[in-house]
Amino acid sequence: MEFTMSKILPFYILSFLIVVSSSIEASDPSSSTTTSPSSAAAIISRFQQYLQINTAQPTPQYYEAIDFLLSQAKLLSLESQTIEFVPGKPLLLLKWPGSNPNLPAILLYSHTDVVPSEHNKWIHHPFSAHIDDNGNIYARGSQDMKCVGMQYLEAVRGLKASGYQPLRSIYLTFAPDEEIGGHDGAEKFAESEVFEKLNVGVVLDEGLASPDENYRAFYAERTPWWLIIKATGAPGHGAKLYDNTAMENLLKSIESIRRFRASQFDMIKAGLKVDGEVVSVNMAFLKAGTPSPTGFVMNLQPSEAEAGFDIRVPPTTDSESLEKRIAEEWAPASRNMTFRFKQKGSANDKFGNRMITKTDSSNPWWALLEDAIRNAGGKLGKPEIFPASTDARYFRRQGLPAIGFSPMANTPILLHDHNEFLNQDEYLKGIEIYESIIKAYASYMENIGENRESKDEL
CATH class of the missing domain: 3.30.70.360 (Alpha-Beta Plaits)
Incomplete structure (x- = not known):
């Protein structure tokens, strides 16, 4: 049962509290920043909330994670669809419609599950999302890859607040089971009729942290x-x-x-x-x-x-x-x-070609990525082959360009390690990077004359 304050406190006390609260907000310049959805504090708080949901294999709390993400999608007025290719393993698909639905869409991919942790070997509990005095956020998934999923959402929030309208439709996917092979998540999704109808032109998936100032981007991965x-x-x-x-x-x-x-x-x-x-x-x-x-x-x-x-x-x-x-x-x-x-695994896609996303002038998505990172004040290192496996392989198998990228510079590589963390300043900077990338991708007008059937209905 819900109770409002006016049902509990006399009216004159309630009025006094409102006046005092207003006075404090007016005298504290940080108060409006703290309560604004676009403030750094609010952004970090949402990241912590997502990290605190225990989605560790083998018993990930998928529905709790999906409920949280749906609440964020609703605030951003994004279309949503929850799909279960396998019962108990929900995949969340969000959509920001573009003004030209005939153009191939952008897929921002992430997974919701994380690997298990040995709690007693962490300095902070892996699902506490504790922030230390240096601004480091300790949590399982802080690097792999809840950071990226939330950065997508925060980038969309920022672009929407600026009044930006994408030309191409943008899809955000939060999939299950990547940490155990992705067979009941990304693999089934990439091979599904649902995915085919999205008319995806390029996929962004996870990358790795970089110990130096250069971001890392991956055009293929080892099988x-x-x-x-x-x-x-x-x-x-x-x-x-x-x-x-x-x-x-x-x-x-x-x-x-x-x-x-x-x-x-x-x-x-x-x-x-x-x-x-x-x-x-x-x-x-x-x-x-x-x-x-x-x-x-x-x-x-x-x-x-x-x-x-x-x-x-390697491919x-x-x-x-x-x-x-x-x-x-x-x-x-x-x-x-x-x-x-x-x-x-096979090194070839379904057309018999090597599963390698090109990084030369023949691939406009790579050039757009480079320019967008540079325009946001970032630096991109030499293109790499991802040393392990990600769900990007299932989209490359369909013949699509897929780029692995996680904007984490000046950060030790701690995925699957004890005391995984990401500094909050790096996290916030990554949102700016994604805003630049998403805007560049969704505004790209090449192939605008193609007569392609619209396939992006949810």
Whole structure:
């Protein structure tokens, strides 16, 4: 039940409180700034509210997050649609209609889920959104990637307040499950009839923080190959030496893989390449031995041994040669070895082209991004290949240009780490950057003469 103040306090007390409150606001120059929706304090407060919603896998509070985002969308008069390609995993789609709906639209993509945290290893609780004396906001998702989702909304708020009207329609997407592969979120969305009707021309997704003053932008990403190698051999007494045991053969493979990994890492250490340009290989598990109630049987050599590897493959790599190396060197049948992929992504889109967004004059979206960042007072570093995987791959798979970008300069890279934080000044500056980008993208008039059917109805 709701009660108004006038039902509780006598009228003369209520009047006195109103007068005092008005006097305080008039004498405090910061009070109007604090209460204004566009004030820094209000902007940071909304960011904290979003961060405080526990959307950590494996049990993200998706509906609480969607309710909060819908409340913000309503204040901004954005059209909205909530879609569940899989029950319990809502995807929120917001729309700011453009004046020319025939033009390809802009998709501002983000995900709502975050990775789990070891709470006892954080200096502040990962869902407290605590701000320290230096203005650092500590929270899971402060970098990956609730910051970007809220910066989109705040940029739209600022543009609307300025009276700006986009030429192209702008869509904001808040999707589930990116941190566990995006299969029930972005993948289904990108392949859906709903997405096709949006007539999207370009996608912005997440990037990485930059320790220096240059923002980072990503035009492609490495494809995950999750490899499992299995070795078999005759079991034997723990004291016996003989050739081709399962463990011996697996260890030979592990050593071969280690040397390959070192050769790739050496190129990074020498400054010849960056993370996204090399093939990374990291062992994820090693499984062998004969279990017993007291541990493992120590005097029995196992007949099977298995190891798993997380491999990340740049789109510039000759994938056929890499797979040949796996078959002939890492898991040769001649050593009683087999291999399989738990996951093996493709480097090509559905048209057979490499999933690389061009960064030259043939791609106007890249030039617009560069100019917009520069016009907002930012600096953009050399284009990069994202070292891990993001949901952008599902849109590149559809043949669309997709750029990974998170405006976080002068910030340590802390995604998935303990004590993830983003400084509030960097967050606020990022909103200015997005305002500039969104305005440049949504005002772009190239292809205005194309006779394309409108596909952007929600």
